[in-house]
Amino acid sequence: xxxxxxxxxxxxxxxxxxxxxxxxxxxxxxxxxxxxxxxxxxxxxxxxxxxxxxxxxxxxxxxxxxxxxxxxxxxxxxxxxxxxxxxxxxxxxxxxxxxxxxxxxxxxxxxxxxxxxxxxxxxxxxxxxxxxxxxxxxxxxxxxxxxxxxxxxxxxxxxxxxxxxxxxxxxxxxxxxxxxxxxxxxxxxxxxxxxxxxxxxxxxxxxxxxxxxxxxxxxxxxxxxxxxxxxxxxxxxxxxxxxxxxxxxxxxxxxxxxxxxxxxxxxxxxxxxxxxxxxxxxxxxxxxxxxxxxxxxxxxxxxxxxxxxxxxxxxxxxxxxxxxxxxxxxxxxxxxxxxxxxxxxxxxxxxxxxxxxxxxx
Numbered sequence: 001x002x003x004x005x006x007x008x009x010x011x012x013x014x015x016x017x018x019x020x021x022x023x024x025x026x027x028x029x030x031x032x033x034x035x036x037x038x039x040x041x042x043x044x045x046x047x048x049x050x051x052x053x054x055x056x057x058x059x060x061x062x063x064x065x066x067x068x069x070x071x072x073x074x075x076x077x078x079x080x081x082x083x084x085x086x087x088x089x090x091x092x093x094x095x096x097x098x099x100x101x102x103x104x105x106x107x108x109x110x111x112x113x114x115x116x117x118x119x120x121x122x123x124x125x126x127x128x129x130x131x132x133x134x135x136x137x138x139x140x141x142x143x144x145x146x147x148x149x150x151x152x153x154x155x156x157x158x159x160x161x162x163x164x165x166x167x168x169x170x171x172x173x174x175x176x177x178x179x180x181x182x183x184x185x186x187x188x189x190x191x192x193x194x195x196x197x198x199x200x201x202x203x204x205x206x207x208x209x210x211x212x213x214x215x216x217x218x219x220x221x222x223x224x225x226x227x228x229x230x231x232x233x234x235x236x237x238x239x240x241x242x243x244x245x246x247x248x249x250x251x252x253x254x255x256x257x258x259x260x261x262x263x264x265x266x267x268x269x270x271x272x273x274x275x276x277x278x279x280x281x282x283x284x285x286x287x288x289x290x291x292x293x294x295x296x297x298x299x300x301x302x303x304x305x306x307x308x309x310x311x312x313x314x315x316x317x318x319x320x321x322x323x324x325x326x327x328x329x330x331x332x333x334x335x336x337x338x339x340x341x342x343x344x345x346x347x348x349x350x351x352x353x354x355x356x357x358x359x360x361x
Contacts, residue, residue: 041211044087046095046104048330049190050123052341054094056225057203061214088115097124100187121206123199129185132273133254188327192258193233244359247294251310252302255327291317298357300325323353
């Protein structure tokens with residue numbers, strides 16, 4: 001049953017006016033202008049993966065809009081008044097969870113007070129998270145690998161309402177160099193397809209709570225997407241099964257330990273989970289040692305970060321090639337033109353690069 005937008009439109013005007021001091025870097029068409037839902041559920045997403053999962057679950061029953069413009073990962077980005085208005089005028093906002101994007105936390109907090117009719121769905125709720133790694137910390141990237149055990153995969157209850165978050169998720173830490181904290185847990189769980197299934201279940205439950213008339217569609221779509229995630233997981237396992245190496249080096253922030261944990265290889269990185277951190281000279285020397293000790297031919301670099309450090313390592317070591325890897329904070333324009341979502345990027349970018357780097361191709 002769709003909700004009336006009249007009261008929310010009035011609230012939106014007030015919140016947007018209060019937000020005029022916030023800086024933004026919006027696309028030419030704002031989210032507010034895109035809210036043409038034709039009577040369908042209106043969903044706003046703070047993060048690309050959350051939006052992509054929601055589109056798969058919602059199907060034709062909802063219109064899903066990404067709040068952050070293409071090419072920006074949402075770290076350090078702040079919403080302008082049009083974004084605030086779009087959220088308040090919507091039916092649902094989907095976000096990763098507390099302390100991942102502080103601006104999204106602020107929006108959700110404002111909704112609880114000023115627009116309680118808008119439902120907030122944290123896709124991370126109930127997911128079994130790993131401790132955040134430090135720079136060059138590959139020691140626990142594969143510890144505890146449990147084969148097909150999926151930890152938190154679609155079985156936990158949601159709790160009483162969607163504004164609640166997992167108690168294990170977030171105790172803030174100091175020292176993230178990009179000016180915000182991820183907390184002591186690594187938030188990049190979606191890179192493990194088995195953990196991603198819990199997020200899909202969270203989206204299904206959240207949408208059903210708001211729009212019970214589309215329950216069957218959400219259930220069918222969620223089951224279909226979960227099957228696709230199972231197939232992706234199997235493809236990763238099969239492609240990487242005959243690898244000749246067990247170590248990869250990421251010349252950037254360490255967003256990839258969930259891949260290493262799931263598929264049993266070590267991830268060494270120049271920095272920790274903060275995407276804008278600068279590697280120290282000590283970290284660079286350690287990376288050079290990793291290349292030499294493990295006879296690595298390839299250096300991986302996060303797609304939306306500078307590849308300067310990776311190119312430097314190739315120039316100064318026996319490594320020969322830089323390969324892309326991404327935690328999928330957003331998509332490149334050419335990926336968007338091809339219609340790529342999470343599944344496509346995981347296969348065409350991450351699996352291809354890991355197969356090469358690990359000597360599985």
